[in-house]
Amino acid sequence: MLNIHCPNCGITAEETEFHAHGEAHLKRFGPGSSDDQFESYLFMRKNPKGVHFERWRHQNGCGKWFHVARCTMTLEVFASYSAQTYAPPQEVLDIIENKRPGWNAQEDAT
C-alpha cells in the first residue's frame, strides 16, 4: 500500500485515504473541437511504464486535489504538487531527471 503525501494539508498517509483519478495535465476539449481532439482528451491515456503524472484526491482527508509524479513500475514517488498547474513544475522535473536521467527523451512531460 503506497504512502502518499498531500501537499494541501501536509499529511503523509496510506493510499486508502486517497483516491487516484488517472493522468494529470489533460487539456480539456469542449464544443468546437474535432472528433479526434475530443476522443484524445476523453479517452486516450499514456499509461506509461515508468514516470507518470497523476491526479489524486485526499478523499478521506482534506478532500483536496493534487498531483503526484511517480514511477508506475517501481512505485517510487518523486513528488506531490499542486493541482492548480498546467504542467509539472520545474523542481519536480529536476527531481525526476536526477533519479531517472534521460527519462524525458522517450516521454513527453506534458
Add this chain to the structure above:
Amino acid sequence: MSTRLATKGRLVDTSKPVSFTFNGKKLRGYAGDTLASALLANDQMLVGRSFKYHRPRGIVAAGPEEPNGLVNLGRDGRFEPNQRVTTTELFEGLEAASQNHWPSLEFDVGAINKHLSRFLPAGFYYKMFMYPRSFWKHVYEPIIRQSAGLGKAPKDRDVDTYEHFYAFCDVLVVGGGVAGLQAALTAGLAGARVILLEQTDHWGGRAPVDGGVIDGAPVDKFVEDILAKLESMENVTLRTRTMGAGVYDHGYALGYERLTDHAPHEGGPRHRLWRIRAAQIITATGAIERPLSFAGNDIPGVMLAASVRDFLINYGVSVGDRTVLVTNNDNAYLTAIALKNAGLDVPVILDARVLPEDRGLVAQAKALGIRVMMGHAISSVKGGKRVTGVTVCSQAGEGAVLEEIACDAVAMSGGWSPVVHLWSHCGGKLRWDTAHACFSPDVDNPPKGADGMAFVTTAGAASGTFALDDVLHDAHAAAEGVITCLDLKLPKDVVAPIAERREESPLAPVWMMPHGASAKLREKTWLDYQNDVKVSDVRLAAQEGFVSVEHAKRYTTLGMATDQGKLSNINGLATLAGALDAEIPTVGTTTFRPPYHPISLSAIAGEAKNHVFQPIRRTPIHDWNESNGAEFEPVGQWRRPYAYKRGSESTHDAVMREVKNTRERIGLLDASTLGKLIVKGPDAGKFLDMMYTNMMSTLKIGKCRYGLMCSENGFLIDDGVVARIDEDTWLCHTTTGGAETIHAHMEEWLQTEWWDWKVYVANVTEQYAQVAVVGPNARKALEKLGGMDVSKEALAFMDWADGELGGFKCRVYRISFSGELSYEIAVDASHGQAFWDALMAVGADLGVMPYGTECLHILRAEKGFIMMGDETDGTVIPQDLGLHWAISKKKEDFLGKRAQERSHMTDPNRWKLVGLETVDGSTLPDGAYALGEGTNENGQKNMIGRVTSTYHSPTLDRGIAMGLIHNGPDRMGEVIKFPGTDGKVYEAKVVDAVFYDKDGEKQNV
C-alpha cells in the same frame, strides 16, 4: 511405530498432561506439544488423504511447510477446516478430525482413484470433461463438486472476535531464530525502534535443535541471553505467535498474531492483524528443507530429516524405531546422529554423493557405527499406510535394486531452500545459488520503497547462508546496513558473535533419485503431496507444451495447495527444467504472493463485521421511522423507509394505501437524505452553467429549477431541483446517493480545471431535515401550523421562501415529485423530529400518513418523472429521456455538450423513453426486454428495448411502466411483447409516459 521417548523434549512440559481427541479417539499429549508431535507420540502417523488419489498421508514436516497434516478443528462456532497439525499448539479439549476421506481415514473408498492414476494424469480435468458437452452440467460437475475440497466449510457463525493493530517502526524483523534475534539486537543497540515477530511460541528457531557453540556457550544459552537483552530494551517490541504474513509497497507489512488459538477459553480477541509501516524490514525467515524425489516418497513415515530431528529434540518424539536416512548433504547427518544418540536404530545412511573424504558430520556418523552408503539412493519405498522398508540402488543408475532394508521411517533431505517469500512479495528478485542448489535473494535487486531505495534485507538462512557463524554474521551485517539507511550509528564495541564452525562437504544437487529413474518409478514419485502431483505429471506438462513455469503450475496444480508449494516448488521446477533440458534459473520460479502462510479471513475483517462493517447514516427522523413500522431499504449508507406497515398488513398493501392516501389526502415523506449542496461565489452562476445542462445563472432569486447533470462523456449522472438563494448563492439538490459524489465532482472541476473561478461548494446535506408535505391537504396542514404565507399567490409552483411555520425556522420549496400540491420544507436537523411531530399532529384531522420510497416511486412514475438509476444506467443521455427542454441551447458549453454531439449520441436509432401499459392490466416484470422482429446471428430473438420502471398503480388500478424502446415515441399505440423470467409473455401498449394528470392541474393549486 512413532512414540514418546523417555528423553525429555526441549519444548514439552511432561508434568502437564493435556488430553485431546482425533477422529473422536481420546489421546494424550503434554503442554508445549503441537498437535503434530502429540499425534506422533500416539503413533498416529496417518493424518489424512491426498486430494486427487486419496492416498494415505502422514506428517512430513514439523513447521508451516507441512502439506499433509490438515484437520478440521473445533466445533460449532469455533469450527475451522484445513488447520495444520504442525502449527496448532495442543490445548486441553482440542478436537481434531481428519479430512478428505469417506467413510473413514483408515478405509477410504476414494482411494480407488489411485488404481486409476494412469487415467488421471496432469490436465486430466481439461481433457476428460470436454465431451459430450451436456455431461458437464449434469454429470461431471456434480461429481467433481462432491469430491473436491479438503476440509468442510464451517456452518455456524464465528463466535470469536478479531482486531487490527496499527504499528510503526524503524526496523521490522521477521523471524525469531538466531538471525532475527541478532539482527534485532544490533538494530536495537543503534537506537532503532524495532519490532521482532516470531511465528511460533518460542524463540531461537532451529539453531537450538541443530546445536553449536556461540561465543563459547551452547546455542540455547545464547538465545536465552540475547532474549534477556532484547526484553530489557524499551525500543524493542517482541511478539511470539505472530507471523510476518506479507510485505507490501512502501514498507507496509502484515503481522498475523494468534492470541488464543492455543487457549480458546481464555477470552479476548482470537487473532490480531498487525498493520505495520516499517522504514526498513529485515526478513530472517530461515530456510525450508526439500524432500527428495524417489518412488514412494509419499508413504506415511517418509519425512523431512530436519523435522524428524525437531520432533525428537523439541518434543521427545521418535517417528520410528528404525529410520533410514537419505540425503544429498551433510546437514541431514545431524538427524542420524541425534537418533543414534537417543538409542534409536539407523540401519543405513544413503548418501547420493560420492565424497573424496569423510569430514565433519559424515565422519562423526561413521564413528558412531552408522552404516553409510555413499553414491546410493532409494529405489523405492515399501509400504501402504506406513513405511515397511526401502530398496536400495545406485544413485547413478536406473534403480536396479541392490538390497532391501526394513525400516518404519525414512528421513530425507534434498538440501535447503531459503524462505524468500517476504523478500519476493514486493518485487525482490532471486538468483540461483549453484553451491547450495537453491534460489536466494539477489541483493542487487531488492524491493524498493517510496524513495526508490531498498527497504527489505534478508538475514541468516533466508539470505542463503547456512553455517551458524555465517548466519550470525549475515544478520549482524543486515542490521548494520539498515542502521546506515536510517542514519543511525552503532556503538563502537558492538560486534557480531562468533560461532564455532563445522567442517562440511558440499551438497550435490539431486532432483531425481535415482538419477535415471524409470518411467515406472517416476509415476510413484511425488512432488506435491497435497495435490498429488508427480514427477511424471510435470514431465507430461512439459511434453504437452506447458513450458512456462506458470503454465505448468496451473496445468498440473503443482504448488497450488494450501501450502503453496513450500516443499514442492523447487523440486517441481527442477523437474520441469530437466524435462526441457534447460537450466533451472532460466525456468525461473512462480510468483510468491502474500500471505506466506494462510491467515484467517476473520483477522483480515478485524472488527469490521455486523453493524461495524459499514456505518449507517440516520436521518433526524430515523428513530421515529423505526418505531412506526418502517420497513427500511438501503440507499447508499442511509436507511430509508420503503413503506410504513400498519398492523398485519403486507408491504404491498402498505404501499398501495400510502399512494392512495397521498393522492387523496396528505402524505409526509422523510426527504432528509436528499443531497444539498450550497454553491456560492461571484462565479457560481457561471460554474453551475457548466455543471448543469440547463441555464442556472439566469434563475431568479426565490425561484427553483429542475436541473440535469451529465458527465463529460455526455451521460446523465444526477438530477435535482436547484434554488437561487441570493445574488451569488445557489442551493443544489442532488439524489440521495449523489450528495458526496456530486460534491466531489464539483470540487474536481473547481480544483483541477477552473481553479481561478471564485466559487465555494459546501455539502450541507446533514445540516437539514427535509420533509415533503404532499397531497391535496398539504396547504391546509401548513396553514394549521401557522406562520408564513404558503398560498398560491405568495408561494407559487417552483417558488421557495424562508420563513417560520409553527414556530420552526424553515425554508419552504414549492416543488413536486408526485404531481400533487407539495411543499418540501427544510428545518435545522436538530429540529427535524419536532417538526415532523408537529406536522403529524396538525395533519391528524386531515388524514396524514407517512409514506416511503416505494410510494414515492409510484407517485413519480404515474407522472412520468424519471429516476436516476432506473431510467438511467450510465449509458443514457437526456435526449433519450425526452428531456430536450432541460438542455440549454443558448449555452456555448456545459459538461457533456461536446460529447452529446458525437454521431452515436445523435443517432436516431437510440432507444427512447415511452410509457408502457399492459394490455391486460398486469404489471410488467422489471428489466424485461422488448422483443422485435426476427432473430440475430446467434439465433436469439431481436431485442428493441427494455423496461426501466414498472409498478402497479393503485390510482389507475393497473400496471404502469416506463421503458427505453427503439423509435419509442414513433410507436405510440403499438403493442410490444415482453417475455418474463416466469415463462409468461407480457403484452404492453406504447403510450405517453405521463399516466396521471397530464395537464398538471393537481399541483397547480
